[in-house]
Amino acid sequence: MPSGSPYINFIPGPVTPPERVMKALSEPMPYHRGEEFSELYERIMELLKPLFGGDGDVLVLTGSSTAGMEAMVSGFVRRRRVAVIVDGKFGERLRDIASLYGEVVSVEARWGTTPSIEELESSLSRVETLLVVHNETSTGVEHDMNAISDIAMDRGVELLVDVVSSIGGVEVKAERWGAKALAAGVQKCIGAPPGIAPVMIMRWEGYRSAPYYLDLTRYREAAGKMNRETPFTPALPLFRALKEALLEVHEEGLALRYERHRRISEKLRRGLEDMGVKLFADPGELGSYSCTVTSFIIDDPESVRRELLKRGIRVAGGQGPLRGKILRAATMANVRERDVEALLFELENVLHST
Structure with missing residues (x-):
């Protein structure tokens, strides 16, 4: 824990x-x-x-x-x-x-x-x-x-x-x-x-x-x-x-840990797309979506980030030229499915309230 x-x-x-x-x-x-x-x-x-x-x-x-x-x-x-x-x-x-x-x-x-x-x-x-x-x-x-x-x-x-x-x-x-x-x-x-x-x-x-x-x-x-x-x-x-x-x-076991990271990241991406949020990454022929961090495009990302923080959810903003343009949510280490469900629930509430 x-x-x-x-x-x-x-x-x-x-x-x-x-x-x-x-x-x-x-x-x-x-x-x-x-x-x-x-x-x-x-x-x-x-x-x-x-x-x-x-x-x-x-x-x-x-x-x-x-x-x-x-x-x-x-x-x-x-x-x-x-x-x-x-x-x-x-x-x-x-x-x-x-x-x-x-x-x-x-x-x-x-x-x-x-x-x-x-x-x-x-x-x-x-x-x-x-x-x-x-x-x-x-x-x-x-x-x-x-x-x-x-x-x-x-x-x-x-x-x-x-x-x-x-x-x-x-x-x-x-x-x-x-x-x-x-x-x-x-x-x-x-x-x-x-x-x-x-x-x-x-x-x-x-x-x-x-x-x-x-x-x-x-x-x-x-x-x-x-x-x-x-x-x-x-x-x-x-x-x-x-x-x-x-x-x-x-x-935990390496194979199970790697599979958990893959599964939870997929759950997050799928949940974002289901609520109409566009993913930022477009990996191309030498890449794929990351199993440890998901980036997504959203209106006024910094305001959304602050609202999520008030609700007990901490996500990251963009870096460099992506600052103020995207949000990033990492599903690393001890993040579990229930945590992703909480993020998706609170994000949907924030988006509907703005």
């Missing part, structure tokens, strides 16, 4: 963590160079691996998901020519990070859509690496990583993937995609508090030293010690909370 909150939380992270996760934050802090933390860290790595869908090195940074993204990008993009799919806010962020370290070719599409196969294939003829956001929460589009990774592999292009808002709610397939590295988040579908950034490295070839704090070779060396540790002082309470969140994920 989510911890006590006055709202049903539909924002696309941070989600409302379960009570057991929040309780873990108040447990005594272990010594971060001792056996207790070593066992905690090892357990977290074991629990994360199946969520990544690969047998690479799992490393855990203290910092936002963006820290993990930059740690991955800075080491593998430095002085390289790379392509980035840019069709939303987080594709833009990935592009901006990559541009600090290498030469970037933007594969752009209108927000809410995806590039065509032809556009992607053309862009990959000029680069060594492709960067992709698996699940674009700013628009409600999930990229078809099977198709995209096949195109990349056919051209010998390496793949770096942002799985921040998909891991724990949508199947991530590091092995199947041939991904070189993936950067994740814990505050979305995993259901933990923010501040922890897991990264999986499938292959280290070509990794160059990154900024001091973000240099993943330091994390690999520290994690490889007999007593597993991090190179810098970790956020100990957040590690404890993350372990509890991961245990809850596995107790």
